[in-house]
Amino acid sequence: MIDTLGFINFLKDHGVDFYCGVPDSLLSPVSAALETMSAQKALSHYVCANEGNAIGLACGHYLGSQTIPCVYMQNSGLGNAVNPLVSLAAPEVYGIPLLMIIGWRGEGKDEPQHVMQGRINEGLLNVLEIPYKILDQDCQDWSVMIADLLSIAKEHEKPVALLVRSNTFSSYKCAQTSEHKPYMSRERAIELVISSVSGEETLVATTGKTSRELYELRKSRNESGASDFLTVGSMGHASQIAAGIAINHSRKNVLCLDGDGACLMHMGGLLVTAPLSNFKHILLNNGVHDSVGGQQTVAGSFDLGPIAKACGYKNVQQVASEEELLKAMENYKNVEGSVFLEIMIKPGSRTDLGRPKESPQINKKRFMMQLSNSQSEG
Numbered sequence: 001m002i003d004t005l006g007f008i009n010f011l012k013d014h015g016v017d018f019y020c021g022v023p024d025s026l027l028s029p030v031s032a033a034l035e036t037m038s039a040q041k042a043l044s045h046y047v048c049a050n051e052g053n054a055i056g057l058a059c060g061h062y063l064g065s066q067t068i069p070c071v072y073m074q075n076s077g078l079g080n081a082v083n084p085l086v087s088l089a090a091p092e093v094y095g096i097p098l099l100m101i102i103g104w105r106g107e108g109k110d111e112p113q114h115v116m117q118g119r120i121n122e123g124l125l126n127v128l129e130i131p132y133k134i135l136d137q138d139c140q141d142w143s144v145m146i147a148d149l150l151s152i153a154k155e156h157e158k159p160v161a162l163l164v165r166s167n168t169f170s171s172y173k174c175a176q177t178s179e180h181k182p183y184m185s186r187e188r189a190i191e192l193v194i195s196s197v198s199g200e201e202t203l204v205a206t207t208g209k210t211s212r213e214l215y216e217l218r219k220s221r222n223e224s225g226a227s228d229f230l231t232v233g234s235m236g237h238a239s240q241i242a243a244g245i246a247i248n249h250s251r252k253n254v255l256c257l258d259g260d261g262a263c264l265m266h267m268g269g270l271l272v273t274a275p276l277s278n279f280k281h282i283l284l285n286n287g288v289h290d291s292v293g294g295q296q297t298v299a300g301s302f303d304l305g306p307i308a309k310a311c312g313y314k315n316v317q318q319v320a321s322e323e324e325l326l327k328a329m330e331n332y333k334n335v336e337g338s339v340f341l342e343i344m345i346k347p348g349s350r351t352d353l354g355r356p357k358e359s360p361q362i363n364k365k366r367f368m369m370q371l372s373n374s375q376s377e378g
């Protein structure tokens, strides 16, 4: 395995001391080391709202400092990064040297949402004309590889990448752990939400553990889950999927179970969802990217409610206890217009949390059938 601190110190010795990105479970030791070292003022580290933003921030850093920045991401985020890579950082445009560290999900057996991205990853980097090297736990000559990549980035003024296999970095935990408020868990919040609604609604759940917990709750309650759409990949788009359904089923309430990281990733979408009177946005806010290791989101500790209000949501509320949540869910049965309900939750999940057993294709068919049947009954 590669020693995580040694890796970051090596980059620092080569002039890389500015890091930004969106976290990935495969790179979680790197995130933890960056957080610790930035708290010690040994380097700069910014968690971004999405991977395209991270490329933009990194390019700005280079313009302002003339030093090479580093952008880290899960390969799922490469799509978000493509536009600024080809229309800003590419040699045909401004020619910005930067180092990307990309977690390679979907190499070998993995969840359906990672399979295609994993397969096309090397091809995509080739098409993007980004020189890259593969990093894994057996890499002995990683320092030579990285030094070579940094020289290419400097000499040719272009982005370069490290494609990182799972279990490459040695474990590293943050020195400081933040205190958590005594909020309910995400699973409990989801359970209370689904127990409070009539069962006629459609639910769209965001990427990561929210979808997995909703799926498991349905199983344990002996409910079919046919009205639930699980957004297994495509982080940040659950609200727009829900909006597309809400537009087509205006007499049905559509609930979106969203995460703070996902909501922030494409926050402009709030302006599209807010005017839809049958749209009920339930934001599960733990202040972190819990599904990939608990790294902080840019939300930190500021309120999303006023933003939702300014975007046009009719009913905006924040709840922090089970009693408040149950009361809010009861009230919403009678209110008119769109809802933005922010539920403050604590990070963490069960260690034995499973994953959907049926394929996304099967779930899609069941979901669409249920929606079209409910329309003809309505």
Ligand SMILES: Cc1ncc(C[n+]2csc(CCOP(=O)(O)OP(=O)(O)O)c2C)c(N)n1
Residues within 6 Å of the ligand: 022, 023, 024, 074, 076, 077, 078, 080, 186, 206, 207, 208, 209, 210, 233, 234, 235, 258, 259, 260, 261, 262, 263, 286, 288, 289, 290, 291, 292, 297
């Ligand atoms: C475009 C993209 N970037 C990154 C990821 C990796 N990823 C999956 S879930 C997740 C965290 C989601 O955080 P949040 O929405 O706050 O929900 P939580 O996990 O805290 O419940 C991340 C970063 C991804 N799937 N897609």
